[in-house]
Amino acid sequence: MNDDSRPRPVFDPGIPEADRALLAGAPGRLVAAGAPPPRRARVSAATVVARLVWIPGFAFFYGVLPGGWLRLFFLASLDQDELLGGAMRWGRRPVLAMMLTPALQIVLILLGQPEAALALALASFTGWVIGALRYVREPAAARVARRYHGSYLLPADFDRPAARLLVRAQRAIDAVLGSRAHGAGLLDDVNNTVVLPRQEWSIAVVLAEHTRLRRERSAQQPERLSPGVRALLEPQDRALRLSVRSVTSRIEALESYACRAGEADDAYHESQVLSGLPEQNARYRDLLASTAGDAMAGAEIHSMAEDARRAETALRERITIALRAGHELAVPAEPER
Numbered sequence: 001m002n003d004d005s006r007p008r009p010v011f012d013p014g015i016p017e018a019d020r021a022l023l024a025g026a027p028g029r030l031v032a033a034g035a036p037p038p039r040r041a042r043v044s045a046a047t048v049v050a051r052l053v054w055i056p057g058f059a060f061f062y063g064v065l066p067g068g069w070l071r072l073f074f075l076a077s078l079d080q081d082e083l084l085g086g087a088m089r090w091g092r093r094p095v096l097a098m099m100l101t102p103a104l105q106i107v108l109i110l111l112g113q114p115e116a117a118l119a120l121a122l123a124s125f126t127g128w129v130i131g132a133l134r135y136v137r138e139p140a141a142a143r144v145a146r147r148y149h150g151s152y153l154l155p156a157d158f159d160r161p162a163a164r165l166l167v168r169a170q171r172a173i174d175a176v177l178g179s180r181a182h183g184a185g186l187l188d189d190v191n192n193t194v195v196l197p198r199q200e201w202s203i204a205v206v207l208a209e210h211t212r213l214r215r216e217r218s219a220q221q222p223e224r225l226s227p228g229v230r231a232l233l234e235p236q237d238r239a240l241r242l243s244v245r246s247v248t249s250r251i252e253a254l255e256s257y258a259c260r261a262g263e264a265d266d267a268y269h270e271s272q273v274l275s276g277l278p279e280q281n282a283r284y285r286d287l288l289a290s291t292a293g294d295a296m297a298g299a300e301i302h303s304m305a306e307d308a309r310r311a312e313t314a315l316r317e318r319i320t321i322a323l324r325a326g327h328e329l330a331v332p333a334e335p336e337r
Contacts, residue, residue, distance in 0.1 A: 006155055006163065006167070007155055007158065007163050007166040007167045007170055007204075008170060009023075009024070009027065009030060009152055009153065009154050009155075010152065010153045010166070010200055010201055010204040011023060011024070011151070011152045011201070012148070012151040012152065012201055013194075013197045013198050013201055014151070015148055015151055015152070019144045019147075019148065022140055022141045022144050023141070023144055023145060023148065023152055025141065026139075026141035026142075026145070029139075029141050029142050029145040030145050030152060030154055031145065031149055031154075032153075032154045032156040032157050033149070033150045033152070033153055033154070033157050033208065034156065034157050034208075034211075034212065035156070037146060037149040037150070038142070038145055038146045038149060039146075040138060040142075040146065055129060055132045055133065056129065058128065058132055059125050059126075059128035059129045059132060060125060062094075062098045062128055063097075063098070063101065063121070063124035063125040063126075063127060063128035063129075064101075064102075064105075064121045064124060064125050065102065066102035094128075094131065097124065097127070101120065101121075101124045104117075104120060105117045105120055105121060108120065153204045153205070153208050157208045157211060158204075158207055158208060158211050159210075159211045159214055159215065161210075161214075161244075162207035162208070162210050162211045163207075165203075165207055165247065165248060165251055166203065166204055166207050168251050168254075168255065169199070169200060169203050169204075169250075169251045169254055170200060171258075172251070172254040172255045172257065172258040173196045173197075173199070173200055173254065173258075175258040175261065175262065176192060176196060176257060176258050176261045177192060177193070177196065179261050179262065179264070179265040180265050180268055180269065181261060181264040181265040181267075181268045182261065184268060186264055186268060187261055187264065199250075199254065203247060203250060203251065206243065206247050207247065210240065210243065210244060210247075213236075213240055214240070217233075217236075217237070220233075
Protein backbone atom coordinates (compact mmCIF):
# COMPACT_ATOMS: atom_id res chain seq x y z
CA MET A 1 0.00 0.00 0.00
CA ASN A 2 1.30 3.44 -0.91
CA ASP A 3 1.95 5.94 1.86
CA ASP A 4 0.43 9.42 1.75
CA SER A 5 3.24 10.95 -0.32
CA ARG A 6 4.74 8.09 -2.33
CA PRO A 7 2.66 7.08 -5.36
CA ARG A 8 3.64 4.15 -7.50
CA PRO A 9 5.01 4.77 -11.02
CA VAL A 10 2.34 5.42 -13.63
CA PHE A 11 2.67 4.17 -17.20
CA ASP A 12 0.96 5.40 -20.34
CA PRO A 13 -1.64 2.73 -21.29
CA GLY A 14 -0.47 3.19 -24.88
CA ILE A 15 2.84 1.45 -24.07
CA PRO A 16 2.70 -2.19 -25.27
CA GLU A 17 2.03 -4.62 -22.46
CA ALA A 18 5.36 -6.44 -22.84
CA ASP A 19 7.34 -3.20 -22.66
CA ARG A 20 5.23 -2.01 -19.73
CA ALA A 21 6.11 -5.21 -17.87
CA LEU A 22 9.82 -4.60 -18.55
CA LEU A 23 9.55 -1.05 -17.20
CA ALA A 24 7.64 -2.14 -14.10
CA GLY A 25 10.19 -4.88 -13.42
CA ALA A 26 13.21 -2.55 -13.60
CA PRO A 27 12.34 0.58 -11.58
CA GLY A 28 16.03 1.37 -11.11
CA ARG A 29 16.39 2.07 -14.84
CA LEU A 30 13.50 4.55 -15.02
CA VAL A 31 14.24 8.25 -15.20
CA ALA A 32 11.77 10.92 -14.11
CA ALA A 33 10.02 12.73 -16.94
CA GLY A 34 11.27 16.03 -15.56
CA ALA A 35 14.90 14.89 -15.88
CA PRO A 36 16.95 14.60 -19.10
CA PRO A 37 16.26 11.34 -20.97
CA PRO A 38 18.66 8.49 -20.22
CA ARG A 39 21.50 8.04 -22.66
CA ARG A 40 22.64 4.79 -24.09
CA ALA A 41 25.74 3.53 -22.28
CA ARG A 42 28.87 4.14 -24.33
CA VAL A 43 31.15 1.17 -24.90
CA SER A 44 34.84 1.86 -24.44
CA ALA A 45 37.49 0.81 -26.95
CA ALA A 46 38.93 -1.66 -24.43
CA THR A 47 35.53 -3.31 -24.09
CA VAL A 48 35.19 -3.63 -27.86
CA VAL A 49 38.63 -5.25 -28.14
CA ALA A 50 37.88 -7.62 -25.28
CA ARG A 51 34.62 -8.68 -26.90
CA LEU A 52 36.36 -9.27 -30.24
CA VAL A 53 38.62 -11.72 -28.43
CA TRP A 54 36.35 -13.49 -25.99
CA ILE A 55 33.18 -13.87 -28.09
CA PRO A 56 34.86 -16.00 -30.83
CA GLY A 57 36.78 -17.90 -28.15
CA PHE A 58 33.60 -18.48 -26.17
CA ALA A 59 31.73 -19.64 -29.28
CA PHE A 60 34.58 -21.95 -30.34
CA PHE A 61 34.89 -23.47 -26.87
CA TYR A 62 31.19 -24.27 -26.43
CA GLY A 63 30.04 -24.50 -30.05
CA VAL A 64 32.90 -26.52 -31.63
CA LEU A 65 35.00 -28.00 -28.85
CA PRO A 66 33.42 -30.21 -26.17
CA GLY A 67 33.35 -27.24 -23.79
CA GLY A 68 30.19 -28.42 -22.08
CA TRP A 69 31.74 -31.78 -21.25
CA LEU A 70 34.99 -30.20 -20.11
CA ARG A 71 33.05 -27.93 -17.79
CA LEU A 72 31.04 -30.88 -16.50
CA PHE A 73 34.14 -32.95 -15.72
CA PHE A 74 35.94 -29.99 -14.13
CA LEU A 75 33.06 -29.22 -11.77
CA ALA A 76 32.63 -32.93 -11.00
CA SER A 77 36.28 -33.04 -9.93
CA LEU A 78 35.50 -30.28 -7.44
CA ASP A 79 32.57 -32.27 -6.02
CA GLN A 80 30.07 -29.60 -7.00
CA ASP A 81 26.39 -30.38 -6.36
CA GLU A 82 25.34 -28.28 -9.37
CA LEU A 83 27.54 -29.76 -12.06
CA LEU A 84 26.66 -27.29 -14.81
CA GLY A 85 26.96 -24.35 -12.46
CA GLY A 86 25.42 -21.18 -13.88
CA ALA A 87 25.11 -22.60 -17.41
CA MET A 88 21.47 -23.51 -16.82
CA ARG A 89 20.71 -19.79 -16.70
CA TRP A 90 21.41 -19.72 -20.45
CA GLY A 91 18.38 -21.91 -21.08
CA ARG A 92 17.75 -25.56 -21.82
CA ARG A 93 18.50 -25.39 -25.54
CA PRO A 94 22.02 -23.90 -25.23
CA VAL A 95 22.93 -26.49 -22.60
CA LEU A 96 21.65 -29.35 -24.78
CA ALA A 97 23.47 -27.90 -27.77
CA MET A 98 26.84 -27.66 -26.03
CA MET A 99 26.49 -31.24 -24.77
CA LEU A 100 25.18 -32.88 -27.97
CA THR A 101 27.02 -31.00 -30.74
CA PRO A 102 30.51 -32.45 -30.01
CA ALA A 103 29.04 -35.95 -29.78
CA LEU A 104 27.27 -35.53 -33.13
CA GLN A 105 30.48 -34.24 -34.74
CA ILE A 106 32.36 -37.32 -33.55
CA VAL A 107 29.61 -39.60 -34.85
CA LEU A 108 29.66 -37.89 -38.27
CA ILE A 109 33.45 -38.20 -38.49
CA LEU A 110 33.30 -41.89 -37.58
CA LEU A 111 30.65 -42.38 -40.27
CA GLY A 112 32.97 -40.80 -42.83
CA GLN A 113 31.08 -37.52 -43.12
CA PRO A 114 33.72 -34.86 -42.29
CA GLU A 115 31.96 -32.26 -44.45
CA ALA A 116 28.75 -32.66 -42.47
CA ALA A 117 30.72 -32.45 -39.22
CA LEU A 118 32.37 -29.23 -40.42
CA ALA A 119 29.01 -27.75 -41.43
CA LEU A 120 27.58 -28.60 -38.01
CA ALA A 121 30.60 -26.99 -36.31
CA LEU A 122 30.22 -23.81 -38.37
CA ALA A 123 26.48 -23.61 -37.65
CA SER A 124 27.08 -24.18 -33.95
CA PHE A 125 29.87 -21.57 -33.87
CA THR A 126 27.62 -19.02 -35.57
CA GLY A 127 24.77 -19.73 -33.17
CA TRP A 128 26.98 -19.22 -30.13
CA VAL A 129 28.36 -15.96 -31.55
CA ILE A 130 24.84 -14.64 -32.11
CA GLY A 131 23.84 -15.70 -28.60
CA ALA A 132 26.88 -13.96 -27.08
CA LEU A 133 26.16 -10.77 -29.04
CA ARG A 134 22.57 -10.76 -27.77
CA TYR A 135 23.86 -11.17 -24.24
CA VAL A 136 26.26 -8.20 -24.37
CA ARG A 137 23.89 -5.77 -26.10
CA GLU A 138 22.00 -3.11 -24.17
CA PRO A 139 19.53 -4.67 -21.69
CA ALA A 140 15.93 -4.62 -22.91
CA ALA A 141 14.76 -2.74 -19.80
CA ALA A 142 17.31 0.04 -20.39
CA ARG A 143 16.28 0.26 -24.03
CA VAL A 144 12.56 0.64 -23.34
CA ALA A 145 13.25 3.04 -20.45
CA ARG A 146 15.01 5.31 -22.92
CA ARG A 147 12.46 4.82 -25.70
CA TYR A 148 9.45 5.59 -23.53
CA HIS A 149 11.00 8.34 -21.44
CA GLY A 150 8.19 10.80 -20.71
CA SER A 151 5.56 8.08 -21.14
CA TYR A 152 5.96 7.02 -17.53
CA LEU A 153 5.86 9.17 -14.41
CA LEU A 154 7.76 8.52 -11.18
CA PRO A 155 7.35 9.85 -7.62
CA ALA A 156 10.05 12.43 -8.40
CA ASP A 157 7.70 13.98 -10.98
CA PHE A 158 5.25 15.03 -8.25
CA ASP A 159 5.53 17.46 -5.38
CA ARG A 160 3.83 16.67 -2.09
CA PRO A 161 0.33 18.06 -2.90
CA ALA A 162 0.27 16.31 -6.28
CA ALA A 163 1.61 13.04 -4.83
CA ARG A 164 -1.12 12.99 -2.17
CA LEU A 165 -3.83 13.45 -4.77
CA LEU A 166 -2.34 10.73 -7.00
CA VAL A 167 -2.13 8.30 -4.08
CA ARG A 168 -5.83 8.91 -3.40
CA ALA A 169 -6.67 8.12 -7.02
CA GLN A 170 -4.51 4.99 -6.99
CA ARG A 171 -6.09 3.73 -3.79
CA ALA A 172 -9.58 4.20 -5.25
CA ILE A 173 -8.60 2.36 -8.44
CA ASP A 174 -6.99 -0.47 -6.45
CA ALA A 175 -10.13 -0.77 -4.33
CA VAL A 176 -12.30 -1.24 -7.42
CA LEU A 177 -10.00 -3.65 -9.24
CA GLY A 178 -9.35 -5.63 -6.05
CA SER A 179 -12.98 -6.06 -5.10
CA ARG A 180 -14.65 -9.46 -5.21
CA ALA A 181 -17.57 -7.96 -7.07
CA HIS A 182 -15.21 -6.83 -9.83
CA GLY A 183 -13.63 -10.28 -9.93
CA ALA A 184 -17.08 -11.84 -10.26
CA GLY A 185 -17.86 -9.61 -13.24
CA LEU A 186 -20.54 -7.53 -11.48
CA LEU A 187 -18.68 -4.28 -12.19
CA ASP A 188 -18.01 -4.81 -15.89
CA ASP A 189 -14.43 -5.98 -15.52
CA VAL A 190 -13.44 -5.33 -19.14
CA ASN A 191 -14.46 -1.67 -18.89
CA ASN A 192 -12.72 -1.20 -15.53
CA THR A 193 -9.42 -2.72 -16.60
CA VAL A 194 -9.34 -0.45 -19.66
CA VAL A 195 -10.87 2.79 -18.36
CA LEU A 196 -9.31 2.98 -14.90
CA PRO A 197 -5.65 2.81 -16.06
CA ARG A 198 -6.48 5.56 -18.55
CA GLN A 199 -7.98 7.62 -15.76
CA GLU A 200 -4.89 7.05 -13.60
CA TRP A 201 -2.55 8.14 -16.40
CA SER A 202 -4.68 11.18 -17.30
CA ILE A 203 -4.79 12.32 -13.69
CA ALA A 204 -1.05 11.72 -13.24
CA VAL A 205 -0.22 13.79 -16.35
CA VAL A 206 -2.24 16.74 -15.03
CA LEU A 207 -0.72 16.47 -11.56
CA ALA A 208 2.81 16.32 -13.02
CA GLU A 209 2.07 19.52 -14.94
CA HIS A 210 0.80 21.12 -11.72
CA THR A 211 4.08 20.17 -10.10
CA ARG A 212 6.16 21.68 -12.90
CA LEU A 213 4.19 24.93 -12.75
CA ARG A 214 4.53 25.19 -8.97
CA ARG A 215 8.26 24.53 -9.18
CA GLU A 216 8.63 27.18 -11.86
CA ARG A 217 6.69 29.66 -9.74
CA SER A 218 8.86 28.86 -6.72
CA ALA A 219 12.01 29.41 -8.82
CA GLN A 220 10.71 32.87 -9.76
CA GLN A 221 10.80 33.84 -6.07
CA PRO A 222 7.48 35.75 -6.03
CA GLU A 223 8.35 37.41 -2.73
CA ARG A 224 11.06 39.37 -4.53
CA LEU A 225 8.73 40.64 -7.25
CA SER A 226 6.97 43.98 -7.20
CA PRO A 227 3.20 44.13 -6.58
CA GLY A 228 2.65 45.01 -10.24
CA VAL A 229 4.44 41.93 -11.51
CA ARG A 230 2.71 39.70 -8.95
CA ALA A 231 -0.62 41.07 -10.19
CA LEU A 232 0.33 39.98 -13.71
CA LEU A 233 1.03 36.48 -12.39
CA GLU A 234 -2.27 36.22 -10.48
CA PRO A 235 -4.32 34.96 -13.50
CA GLN A 236 -1.83 32.11 -13.89
CA ASP A 237 -2.12 31.22 -10.21
CA ARG A 238 -5.90 31.35 -10.46
CA ALA A 239 -5.86 29.03 -13.50
CA LEU A 240 -3.68 26.59 -11.57
CA ARG A 241 -6.05 26.61 -8.59
CA LEU A 242 -9.03 25.96 -10.89
CA SER A 243 -7.20 23.04 -12.51
CA VAL A 244 -6.31 21.58 -9.10
CA ARG A 245 -9.96 21.87 -8.08
CA SER A 246 -11.06 20.15 -11.28
CA VAL A 247 -8.69 17.19 -10.95
CA THR A 248 -9.58 16.89 -7.26
CA SER A 249 -13.23 16.54 -8.28
CA ARG A 250 -12.28 13.74 -10.66
CA ILE A 251 -10.41 11.97 -7.87
CA GLU A 252 -13.38 12.39 -5.53
CA ALA A 253 -15.57 10.83 -8.22
CA LEU A 254 -13.17 7.87 -8.35
CA GLU A 255 -13.35 7.56 -4.56
CA SER A 256 -17.14 7.62 -4.74
CA TYR A 257 -16.96 4.90 -7.37
CA ALA A 258 -14.71 2.84 -5.10
CA CYS A 259 -17.14 3.33 -2.22
CA ARG A 260 -20.06 2.10 -4.29
CA ALA A 261 -17.94 -0.80 -5.50
CA GLY A 262 -17.37 -1.64 -1.83
CA GLU A 263 -21.11 -1.62 -1.26
CA ALA A 264 -21.57 -3.94 -4.22
CA ASP A 265 -18.80 -6.10 -2.75
CA ASP A 266 -20.65 -6.32 0.58
CA ALA A 267 -23.87 -7.21 -1.24
CA TYR A 268 -22.06 -9.90 -3.20
CA HIS A 269 -20.59 -11.32 0.01
CA GLU A 270 -24.02 -11.39 1.64
CA SER A 271 -25.47 -13.07 -1.43
CA GLN A 272 -22.80 -15.75 -1.13
CA VAL A 273 -23.72 -16.30 2.51
CA LEU A 274 -27.44 -16.32 1.77
CA SER A 275 -27.03 -18.78 -1.08
CA GLY A 276 -25.83 -21.37 1.40
CA LEU A 277 -28.66 -20.86 3.90
CA PRO A 278 -31.26 -23.17 2.28
CA GLU A 279 -28.86 -26.11 2.38
CA GLN A 280 -27.80 -25.25 5.94
CA ASN A 281 -31.44 -24.96 7.02
CA ALA A 282 -32.18 -28.37 5.56
CA ARG A 283 -29.34 -29.89 7.58
CA TYR A 284 -30.55 -28.19 10.76
CA ARG A 285 -34.12 -29.40 10.09
CA ASP A 286 -32.85 -32.95 9.73
CA LEU A 287 -30.90 -32.57 12.96
CA LEU A 288 -33.95 -31.20 14.78
CA ALA A 289 -36.26 -33.87 13.41
CA SER A 290 -33.93 -36.61 14.63
CA THR A 291 -33.51 -35.21 18.14
CA ALA A 292 -36.80 -33.48 19.08
CA GLY A 293 -40.29 -34.75 19.86
CA ASP A 294 -42.88 -34.91 17.13
CA ALA A 295 -44.92 -31.90 18.25
CA MET A 296 -41.98 -29.60 18.84
CA ALA A 297 -40.15 -30.92 15.79
CA GLY A 298 -43.13 -30.29 13.54
CA ALA A 299 -43.43 -26.67 14.70
CA GLU A 300 -39.71 -26.00 14.45
CA ILE A 301 -39.44 -27.65 11.04
CA HIS A 302 -42.32 -25.52 9.77
CA SER A 303 -40.63 -22.40 11.16
CA MET A 304 -37.28 -23.25 9.59
CA ALA A 305 -38.98 -23.93 6.26
CA GLU A 306 -40.40 -20.42 6.40
CA ASP A 307 -36.94 -19.10 7.24
CA ALA A 308 -35.53 -20.92 4.22
CA ARG A 309 -38.12 -19.38 1.94
CA ARG A 310 -37.35 -15.92 3.34
CA ALA A 311 -33.65 -16.54 2.85
CA GLU A 312 -34.18 -17.53 -0.76
CA THR A 313 -36.25 -14.39 -1.34
CA ALA A 314 -33.60 -12.24 0.31
CA LEU A 315 -30.95 -13.89 -1.84
CA ARG A 316 -32.75 -12.99 -5.05
CA GLU A 317 -33.24 -9.41 -3.83
CA ARG A 318 -29.61 -9.08 -2.80
CA ILE A 319 -28.35 -10.38 -6.14
CA THR A 320 -30.63 -7.92 -7.92
CA ILE A 321 -29.31 -5.05 -5.78
CA ALA A 322 -25.70 -6.08 -6.36
CA LEU A 323 -26.20 -6.31 -10.11
CA ARG A 324 -27.95 -2.93 -10.19
CA ALA A 325 -25.13 -1.36 -8.19
CA GLY A 326 -22.57 -2.85 -10.52
CA HIS A 327 -24.27 -1.70 -13.71
CA GLU A 328 -24.92 1.81 -12.38
CA LEU A 329 -21.30 2.41 -11.39
CA ALA A 330 -19.47 4.60 -13.84
CA VAL A 331 -16.36 6.71 -13.87
CA PRO A 332 -16.93 10.26 -15.11
CA ALA A 333 -15.93 10.80 -18.70
CA GLU A 334 -12.53 12.32 -19.26
CA PRO A 335 -12.91 16.02 -20.08
CA GLU A 336 -12.07 17.26 -23.55
CA ARG A 337 -8.73 19.00 -23.87
